[in-house]
Amino acid sequence: MSRLNSLRSRMHRRWTVPVVSGTLIVLSWLAGYLLSGRTAEITHDVFMVAAAVVAGVPVVRSAYQALRVRTIGIDLLVSVALIGALAIGEYWEAAAVTFLFAVGHALEDATLAKTRSALAGLIELAPTTATVVRDGVQVEVAAHEVLPGELVVVKHGGKIPVDGDVSDGHAAVDEASITGESIPVEKAPGEKVFAGTILADGFLTITTTNTGADTTLARIIHRVEEAQEAKARTQQFMEKFSKWYTPGIIVLALVAGLITGNIELALTLLVIGCPGALVISVPVALVAGIGRAARDGVLIKGGEFLETAAKVNVVALDKTGTITQGRPEMTDLIAFGSWTADEVLAWAARAEAGSSHPLATPVLKQAEAQGITVPAVPEAVETVPGQGVISQYRQGERDGRSIAVGNPALLHSVGALSAEASAAADQLAGQGRTPLLVALDNEAIGAIGVADQIRPEAAELVAGLHRSGVKKVIMLTGDTERVARAIAAEVGIDDVRASLLPEDKLDAVRDLQHEGHTVAMVGDGVNDAPALALADVGIAMGAAGSPLAVETADIALMTSRLSLIPHAIGVAKRTGNVMRQNIWIALLTVGALLAGVLFGGVTMAIGMLVHEASVLIVIVNAMRLLRHRPDRPTEANPSRRAVVRQPETTQDEPVALTR
CATH class of the missing domain: 1.20.120 (Four Helix Bundle (Hemerythrin (Met), subunit A))
Known part of the structure; x- marks a missing residue:
């Protein structure tokens, strides 16, 4: 305040x-x-x-x-x-x-x-007091005095003063100050809340995790403040230019006065040669553009990155969690020969019980839903990176059974890949499922299809990027070629790079840059960190809960809403257009005034009046960026069918191929 x-x-x-x-x-x-x-x-x-x-x-x-x-x-x-x-x-x-x-x-x-009203608005949102439960009594204290772990009570219409987790109560919370979304979000026990958001309806008791300068709102304010002060390359050039331009005007005025003997002419040249509009043309546009983006839940690191984002013509998207929802589910269960579907699922679940791979989760969940008992841990587990898992399981007094669950390459390596298994894998992949083939004692007994739901707005994301001037949208994924292309066809993606390790994604971004493209990479900021760092612009999604993403990403989207990606690039491109317009306005004004002075008719007063008018025109032109534009893509039809997901990594090591 x-x-x-x-x-x-x-x-x-x-x-x-x-x-x-x-x-x-x-x-x-x-x-x-x-x-x-x-x-x-x-x-x-x-x-x-x-x-x-x-x-x-x-x-x-x-x-x-x-x-x-x-x-x-x-x-x-x-x-x-x-x-x-x-x-x-x-x-x-x-x-x-x-x-x-x-x-x-x-x-x-x-x-x-x-x-700068976006920053001012954020500062005003910061709550100054908090109601804390101490010794069983509600006590009002300064917001920065709340300690981590303390219980904070927020009532209907109040501002949440800390970051924390809901411990009790249900409420609708307006998170527009953090995420840019105008629709209140329902909060229940266990869910995160952020300082500066408003309790639209209900009552919450919150366990504090972060206070004061450590809250998400404080980090956003700090980031926007830094970004608005950071200088773009164009701004740096204009400042260097003005250092030479201004002495040049003084020399011009001196020469004109000596040649003509007209002191008033020389003084008038000094006045109308002021490069005020030229100097302010770029920074005012950058401040307005960054402020507009911040209001909408998009944090841009600085003028240089906004200027670069305006030139982006290729966007590379991580598939998992960006195009898809990141929650794989079992969609198909095929049994071979005399085996039943339940038997295939049971053996697959026994093998996956010892796997940390994300694709193990939907298999185990389905087995639990069907009442199939699965031992906590198999006798022995061998993870084959990029292929699957081989487990040993002892059944009663019988010798141990060998179970293999993974992609066709895994079954081929154990000598269990049959024509029927290959056909099933091809069929599932062609339908956009990830095939998990199941073999027992080197005999293929069935196939499981696992799919990840395409996000309803994914197709509109691609269309929105094209509308914002992006020429090519590319999907980078560790999934197989057939599965990846099925998803790409579903959402309209232009190109696919499949079966990639994280370092392969790095090479893909480097190749695009060598082809002369300005590349923006969109990812989760963890698995895709190398590619995000190398890309001309790294865009991290869902940064509201990630302090690291807020601090390190070139552009951080405060929610995982896909429409913010083309919106961010659109804001950058509009800001770039305004910068160029402002520069031309300033140059043409100075040129016209110089001509007017040299050929008569422009006095000092008129020159200063026109000069100040040009400064205001430049500023007003930049302020157009602050207006809200309803250019966010609408949500696509949520009833789209489920399609496949192939996680690119496990917790411990990268996985290149579908299992």
């Missing part, structure tokens, strides 16, 4: 100078009308000089401070013009130039504050 109060007081102080200067100019005009003779002339000039001094002193002071650090800026140009105009008796020109410059600065402050 103190930052906001400081901003408001600074704005009020900024308006004091133009108001006083403007009042003195009005008094000067009134003296000219109400008085007569020499008295009117003297009074008029005194008020006009006073107006110039009031508005000019801050400018001269700024110019002097800049010169002390060997910086030649806009303030110096205006200061020289002010002193020169006073020296040659052009009091109206001196007053007009400094007054308009002061008004321009005040308006610039006000409009820049508007472009």
Whole structure:
């Protein structure tokens, strides 16, 4: 709150100078009308000089401070013009130039504050107090004084002051400040909540996990603040350009004055050559673009990354958890020969009981649902990376039985791959299922199909990326070629790179970059960390619960909603367009004013008026980015059929092929 109060007081102080200067100019005009003779002339000039001094002193002071650090800026140009105009008796020109410059600065402050409104809004969301249960009594304390593990009570309409887990109660929570989603989310015991979100309805008791600067909201504020200060390459270039441009204008004005003998012409050139609109053209667009994205639940690390995202023409998507929901389910159960489906499932579950692979979970869940008893751990387990698992199981007094569950390559390695098993695997893969072939004592006894539901909005994600200007959408996955292409065809993906290890994804991104593409990689930030780091823009999803993603991703999406991906790239591209528009506006204005001065008709006052108008036009143009645009893709039909998922990694090691 103190930052906001400081901003408001600074704005009020900024308006004091133009108001006083403007009042003195009005008094000067009134003296000219109400008085007569020499008295009117003297009074008029005194008020006009006073107006110039009031508005000019801050400018001269700024110019002097800049010169002390060997910086030649806009303030110096205006200061020289002010002193020169006073020296040659052009009091109206001196007053007009400094007054308009002061008004321009005040308006610039006000409009820049508007472009930073997203950050201001986030700061205002930060709760200052919390109700904590201590010794069985509700006590109100400062939010930053709550300790991890303490119980916090939040009632209907209240702000949640800490990050934590719901321990009791049910409520609808408005998480728009964190995720950008306007629809309240139902919270129940065990679910996470975030500081700064609002209890729309209900009552919650929360076990605190993070407070103060460690909350998700605080990390977002810190990230947005840093991002708005970070400079893009274009901005850095413009600042370097202005360091040479401004001295160049001084030399031009000096030469023009010496050649023509017209001091007023030289002073006018100084005024209209001010590169104010040019200098502010890029940073104001970046601040507005980053602020707009933050409001919508998209954290962009800085201007450089926003500028790069505007150039993205290829997006690489991780399949698991991005295109698919990341929750595999058993969809098919095929028995060979005289074996029954229950027998096939039972033997498969006995083997998978010793596996940590994600595909083991749906098999074990299905066995449990059908009442099949599975031993806690098989006698021996051998994991074959990229193929499956081989387990030894003793049944009563009989010798141990060897069970193999995995892909055709595994069964081929144990000599159990039959024509029937191969046909079943091909059929399941062609339908978008991951085939798990089951062999008992080197005999194929059945096949299991496992599938992961395609996210309902996946097809709209691809369409939205194409609409935002992305030429190619590529899926990178550890799944087999046939399964991956079945999913790609379902959602409209342009290209597929299948059977990839994490390091293979790194190579795929590198290859795309060598082809001249600007690549954005979308992943979970863990398994895909190498590819995310190498890509021109790394986009991490679901960052609200991941401090690491907020800090390290180039772009962090606060929810896992796929529509935020094209939305983020769309914001970046619109910001890039505004930056280019602003640069052209600034250059054309300076060019037109220079021509007007050299060929007559443009005075110092008119030049400053047009210059300040161009600054405001640039700022207003950038503020268009703050408007909400309903460009997020709508949710696709949720009734789409389930399709396959092949997890790329286990907890301990990478898996390249479908099991």
